[in-house]
Amino acid sequence: MLPMTSILQQIQCPADLRGLSDRQIGQLAAEIRQYMIDTVSRTGGHLAPNLGVVELTIAIHLALDCPRDKVIWDVGHQSYVHKLLTGRHGVFSSLRQQGGISGFPRPEESPYDCFATGHSSTSISAALGMARARDLAGDDYTVLAVIGDGSFASGMAFEAMNDAGHADTPLIVILNDNEMSISRSVGGLASYLGSVRANPWRRQLRSRAQQAVLRIPVIGRALRALGHSIKRSVKSLILRGMLFEELGFMYIGPIDGHNVRAVRRAIEDARQAGGPVLIHVITRKGLGYAPAEANPARFHGTGPFDVRTGEAAPDERKSFTSHFSDFMVRAGAADHRVVAITAAMADGTGLRAFSQRFPDRFFDVGIAEQHAVTMAAGMAVGGRRPVVAVYSTFLQRAYDQALHDVALGRLPVVFAIDRAGIVGEDGYTHQGSFDVAFMRHIPGMTVMAPKDEAELYGMLQAALEHQAPCAVRYPRSAAPGAGVQYPTDPVEMGRAEVMRDGRHCAIFALGPMVYPALEAGRILSARGVSCAVVNARFVKPLDTGLLTQYASSTGTIITCEDAALPGGLGSAVLEALSDAGMSDVRVVRLGIPDRFIEHGRRDDMLAQLGLDSRGIAASVLRALSERTGAKGSGGGVHVSTV
Numbered sequence: 001m002l003p004m005t006s007i008l009q010q011i012q013c014p015a016d017l018r019g020l021s022d023r024q025i026g027q028l029a030a031e032i033r034q035y036m037i038d039t040v041s042r043t044g045g046h047l048a049p050n051l052g053v054v055e056l057t058i059a060i061h062l063a064l065d066c067p068r069d070k071v072i073w074d075v076g077h078q079s080y081v082h083k084l085l086t087g088r089h090g091v092f093s094s095l096r097q098q099g100g101i102s103g104f105p106r107p108e109e110s111p112y113d114c115f116a117t118g119h120s121s122t123s124i125s126a127a128l129g130m131a132r133a134r135d136l137a138g139d140d141y142t143v144l145a146v147i148g149d150g151s152f153a154s155g156m157a158f159e160a161m162n163d164a165g166h167a168d169t170p171l172i173v174i175l176n177d178n179e180m181s182i183s184r185s186v187g188g189l190a191s192y193l194g195s196v197r198a199n200p201w202r203r204q205l206r207s208r209a210q211q212a213v214l215r216i217p218v219i220g221r222a223l224r225a226l227g228h229s230i231k232r233s234v235k236s237l238i239l240r241g242m243l244f245e246e247l248g249f250m251y252i253g254p255i256d257g258h259n260v261r262a263v264r265r266a267i268e269d270a271r272q273a274g275g276p277v278l279i280h281v282i283t284r285k286g287l288g289y290a291p292a293e294a295n296p297a298r299f300h301g302t303g304p305f306d307v308r309t310g311e312a313a314p315d316e317r318k319s320f321t322s323h324f325s326d327f328m329v330r331a332g333a334a335d336h337r338v339v340a341i342t343a344a345m346a347d348g349t350g351l352r353a354f355s356q357r358f359p360d361r362f363f364d365v366g367i368a369e370q371h372a373v374t375m376a377a378g379m380a381v382g383g384r385r386p387v388v389a390v391y392s393t394f395l396q397r398a399y400d401q402a403l404h405d406v407a408l409g410r411l412p413v414v415f416a417i418d419r420a421g422i423v424g425e426d427g428y429t430h431q432g433s434f435d436v437a438f439m440r441h442i443p444g445m446t447v448m449a450p451k452d453e454a455e456l457y458g459m460l461q462a463a464l465e466h467q468a469p470c471a472v473r474y475p476r477s478a479a480p481g482a483g484v485q486y487p488t489d490p491v492e493m494g495r496a497e498v499m500r501d502g503r504h505c506a507i508f509a510l511g512p513m514v515y516p517a518l519e520a521g522r523i524l525s526a527r528g529v530s531c532a533v534v535n536a537r538f539v540k541p542l543d544t545g546l547l548t549q550y551a552s553s554t555g556t557i558i559t560c561e562d563a564a565l566p567g568g569l570g571s572a573v574l575e576a577l578s579d580a581g582m583s584d585v586r587v588v589r590l591g592i593p594d595r596f597i598e599h600g601r602r603d604d605m606l607a608q609l610g611l612d613s614r615g616i617a618a619s620v621l622r623a624l625s626e627r628t629g630a631k632g633s634g635g636g637v638h639v640s641t642v
Contacts (some may be wrong), residue, residue: 006031011316012087014061014112025260028583029054033288036080036091044425045103045334046077046100048286048299049148052178052257054466056146056281057081059345063271064142067111070519071128074123074147076104076429077301078125078176079113086112096425098600104429117437118429119394120367121154124173129162131171142271144172145400150344154367162277165248172267173249173275176257178285228416244278253280258287297347301426317478320491321418323453324474327460328387332358335386339466342374345371349389349418370392373401373413380411386462391419392432392473399438406469407442411623413470414463415439420449420473421512421562422592422609424602431597432473439471440540446470446493447539450510452481455491456539462490475512475562477602496543502532506550510536510569510633516606519613524620539569544576551577556586556627558620561612588623590616 006030010016020028033052040047045076047633056576058081061070066086073079083093085100088110094100105113115126134141136368151157152175164171244251250273252266263281270277285300286292291310292299298310305312332338332354339361340354346364355362369390389516396400396465406413418434441447446466458476463470499514500507500521509517514535524531532550536543536559551557559570559578570589577585597605606612 001450001613008032008035008089009082011085011089014064014066014161017062017085024260025058029058029260030288032081034085035084035089039095039291039306040302041305043093044098044301044303045080045096046301048292048296050079050080051287051289051292052283052285053078053146053176054288054402055260056174056176056263057085059260060144060146060267061085062260063264064144065115067528068143070114070127070144072115072123072127072130072145073105073111073117074144074145074151075120076479078146078148083110086100086110096599098598100599106519116429118426119397120151120555121147121156123151124157124160124164127168127171128160128169131164131169132167134189135169140220142170142172144174146174146176146266146452149175149177150367157369161247161249161266168248168275170271174267174274175253175278175280175616176283177254177280177499178283187301208461211628225620231270233419236399237460244280249278250275251278251280253278255279257281257282257283275609279443293476301348303569317587318453319477320453320474320479321348321350321458322459323456323479323484324389324416324418325353327457328354328389329357331460331464332361333386335464336361337383339363339379339384339386340506341365341372341379341386341388343367343372343390343394345389345391345394348391349416351389369398370401373398377401377409377411378411380406380413381409385412385414387416387460387464388412389416389418389427391430392417392421392435393423393430395435396438402439402445402469403442407444410468412446412464412467414460415469415471417471417473420567420568421475422597422602422611423476424605425450425599430593432475433564433592433597435471435473436539436561436569437565437571440567441573442469444468445540447473448491448537449473449539449638450537451509451511451514453479453537454481454484454488456489457484458491459490459537462493465490465573466493473511473563477512477603478596480515486586491537494541494543495536496537496546497545498532499535499536500531500533503530503554505529505554505556505558506534507558507616507620508534508536508550508561508569508573510539510563511641513560513562513611514617516611516613517616520616520620523613523617527621529620536569542572542576543578547576548580551580551585556588556623558588558616558623559590560616561591561609562606563591564594565589566594586623586627588619590619 007024008031033051036050065364077621088101089103096103101109104118105116107113123145124147127143129144133550147157174623220233252270255262255266257263266279270279285296303312303626328340340351342349342351343365344367346352346355376388379386417435420435423430436447439445448459450459459472463472499518508515521531521533557573559573561569570591574587592609607615
């Protein structure tokens with residue numbers, strides 16, 4: 001909680017910043033940093049990105065008149081400071097909690113959040129759209145996009161820059177260059193931006209320029225005294241001449257992003273330019289908190305931690321991601337054809353260990369999921385066994401590539417889909433709800449989900465041995481089970497697993513829903529209901545033999561999945577029963593409804609959606625009650641409430 005004497009406590013809107021002195025601005029920045037550290041240590045969240053943009057955000061709100069002027073935060077995970085300065089510091093302690101404020105911009109949350117963001121590289125496109133809408137309306141407000149160096153390397157950002165540059169409409173883009181995306185920025189643009197500081201060619205050019213100046217008669221040595229200015233000029237020349245001004249943008253920078261006065265002045269200058277302007281600022285991710293400065297990747301997105309040490313609370317249970325990491329190292333050692341691909345998420349997807357063990361077979365392509373998938377297709381054609389590790393929400397970007405470039409050629413690419421299902425606190429931009437639906441209908445694609453770590457190993461091994469594309473989806477959670485015995489046998493393709501037999505109904509559960517379904521089966525048994533529980537394992541190919549067997553013997557099938565209901569396992573079951581001429585079977589589909597899911601703890605969200613054991617049992621009882629009622633008394637099933 002903030003003390004009443006704090007400067008931040010007095011900031012109810014950005015206009016309140018304008019009466020502050022430079023000293024007070026400095027104090028405000030320190031208060032913001034400490035408040036964010038204290039809050040995120042309890043709630044978890046994106047700490048390092050926000051610590052790096054404190055002064056930048058203050059300068060933006062000093063220079064602009066928001067919400068009339070529009071600010072679009074690329075990705076949006078660095079919007080905490082923005083939220084604190086726009087009247088939300090009183091509710092900031094609810095960050096990422098159910099019913100609290102989002103960790104990303106939400107127009108529903110505040111008029112200062114003009115555009116919902118959560119995925120990278122969208123800000124310039126959205127800003128250009130707003131600027132064009134403004135021009136068509138005859139208005140004159142400022143539109144400003146803030147984008148990081150990692151996001152800027154994405155193809156979509158360049159498409160937008162190319163369009164905006166020749167459109168000649170007033171637009172400001174702030175390139176926040178912190179040399180650090182989630183994983184270290186890679187690729188040509190990252191190297192290019194790094195040249196501002198370290199490129200040997202640049203150093204040689206600077207040296208030659210200085211030598212040339214010294215050879216000028218009479219005034220050479222005097223001009224040498226302007227070396228600092230020459231340094232800036234060379235830097236500016238390289239940047240402007242080689243990229244930004246060729247794209248049609250006026251270039252300003254590089255500027256110290258932690259100098260409020262300098263950034264504010266640059267924005268005010270850009271507003272007067274009358275066309276597209278790029279402001280290049282240099283910031284330090286994690287600034288103000290030593291553990292985050294030392295390890296910005298660790299604090300990019302963090303769970304709760306000890307403020308004094310920066311250490312997270314230990315979790316004795318290994319996550320699915322950790323088990324995937326172990327598998328990849330073993331698979332890489334066993335088969336030299338195995339290669340690993342990530343889109344700037346080496347740590348998040350668990351590929352860091354593989355990259356250290358097999359650096360020549362690890363490829364981080366930067367924030368470029370489309371490129372990652374098509375490159376994987378090319379590597380498969382070349383005889384490799386590529387594994388693309390990607391979050392479910394980010395795989396959405398590469399849908400066309402998965403369909404057209406991988407599946408069309410029936411290429412053996414493995415999609416390791418992390419953060420599938422309910423992700424939790426990151427909210428509706430990051431929930432992994434849709435991968436089953438958009439992967440299931442792709443011809444030749446196998447889609448499967450493990451119930452525990454042993455099955456994860458078996459599915460990944462089966463996928464590597466399969467001569468066609470495969471998707472293995474798993475959640476952001478600890479993996480249940482008693483451990484993995486090596487070597488792990490591959491899971492038989494298309495074969496489900498009966499976990500519990502039953503006479504009255506059958507639950508077909510997918511992945512992490514299997515164990516809650518088993519517990520629901522025990523709850524139901526205590527109430528006189530004999531409920532079979534089947535580990536579906538596969539959404540495609542579905543085990544239609546086992547499905548029709550239980551459909552025929554029980555007459556009631558319940559599907560349970562942590563995926564979107566439209567197009568999910570339940571849809572696949574309905575299609576299979578229809579094809580088999582069994583349309584009279586009662587089918588109840590449990591899963592993620594046809595809406596975007598808000599933020600909160602994963603377990604709480606699953607319970608709210610009826611996807612915990614009690615919720616599943618209650619749904620089964622309702623279904624049996626409805627069936628009994630439809631048939632009249634004497635149905636033979638005793639039904640009671642949970």
